[in-house]
Amino acid sequence: MSPSLGDYLFVSGLLFAIGLAGVLLRRNILIIFMCLELMLNAANLSLVAFSRYNLTDLGLPNFNAQVFVFFIITVAAAEVAVGLAIIVALYRARRTTHVEDLNRMKF
Amino acid sequence: MLLALFWIFAALMLVFGLGVVFFRSPVSSAMSLVMSFVALSALFVTLNAYFIGVIQVLVYAGAVMVLFLFIIMLLDLRAEERRAWNLAAVAGGAAVVLGFVGLLFRVLQSSPIYKMGRAEIWNTHLNDVRQVGFTLFSKFNLPFQIVGVLLLVATIGVVILSRKELK
Numbered sequence: 001m002s003p004s005l006g007d008y009l010f011v012s013g014l015l016f017a018i019g020l021a022g023v024l025l026r027r028n029i030l031i032i033f034m035c036l037e038l039m040l041n042a043a044n045l046s047l048v049a050f051s052r053y054n055l056t057d058l059g060l061p062n063f064n065a066q067v068f069v070f071f072i073i074t075v076a077a078a079e080v081a082v083g084l085a086i087i088v089a090l091y092r093a094r095r096t097t098h099v100e101d102l103n104r105m106k107f
Numbered sequence: 108m109l110l111a112l113f114w115i116f117a118a119l120m121l122v123f124g125l126g127v128v129f130f131r132s133p134v135s136s137a138m139s140l141v142m143s144f145v146a147l148s149a150l151f152v153t154l155n156a157y158f159i160g161v162i163q164v165l166v167y168a169g170a171v172m173v174l175f176l177f178i179i180m181l182l183d184l185r186a187e188e189r190r191a192w193n194l195a196a197v198a199g200g201a202a203v204v205l206g207f208v209g210l211l212f213r214v215l216q217s218s219p220i221y222k223m224g225r226a227e228i229w230n231t232h233l234n235d236v237r238q239v240g241f242t243l244f245s246k247f248n249l250p251f252q253i254v255g256v257l258l259l260v261a262t263i264g265v266v267i268l269s270r271k272e273l274k
Contacts, residue, residue, distance in 0.1 A: 002109045003153075004223055006222060021200060022128040026128065030178065037140065052225060060238060066156055067243050067247050069159050074258065077170065081265050082268070084174060
């Protein structure tokens with residue numbers, strides 16, 4: 001007995017919802033950044049699930065989705081590096097990582 | 108057996124994901140995120156995506172989270188832990204998230220792919236590292252090179268951003 005595609009999609013949707021909750025609820029910019037990673041990983045899980053449940057004629061998973069996940073991981077790594085550099089620069093300028101203290105552009 | 112493993116690792120992943128959101132200390136959040144990524148890579152293994160599972164542990168649980176921990180160590184975040192929750196923001200955020208989960212559940216329940224089972228992989232002599240590499244270098248050769256340029260740009264950007272004085 002193996003889990004159905006819907007089980008994987010549901011778990012991945014729940015992980016996405018947890019990431020969304022973190023982005024909406026937490027006020028520390030580092031935690032918000034971690035929750036963004038959580039949401040990206042939820043997307044990866046659903047892509048890999050689609051790849052496994054959509055076998056090709058050769059009896060293999062559809063590897064296009066796995067290559068797509070590979071690209072997402074690469075771009076996410078670059079994003080983390082740049083984002084953390086921006087956060088460090090922000091901390092140097094303002095001495096805070098709390099998003100409610102960063103209200104210079106607020107109307 | 109597979110079903111039990113799937114639910115165990117899914118539950119682990121979601122519990123540690125909740126830990127990321129609800130721990131007060133950023134270090135606990137980061138360690139919780141590492142555990143969540145490890146459980147997620149176990150889920151990739153249950154989907155026969157061994158290469159992606161290994162990459163997940165190496166890149167995310169290894170490199171990316173070490174970067175996060177270094178930044179947490181560099182910044183002094185002790186004052187951030189004492190802040191109280193803003194009640195209006197918490198209520199609004201919870202409403203949005205619960206609405207999203209409810210909608211997701213209804214859409215998945217009514218969709219025809221919900222009960223879709225999996226066929227066995229019978230072509231077992233072609234392993235997935237080889238197949239991912241083959242797809243990457245034949246079908247997606249140009250995007251692969253563009254991603255290489257993107258990584259170079261990110262590296263240079265980070266070096267420029269983290270110089271002492273931005274001019």
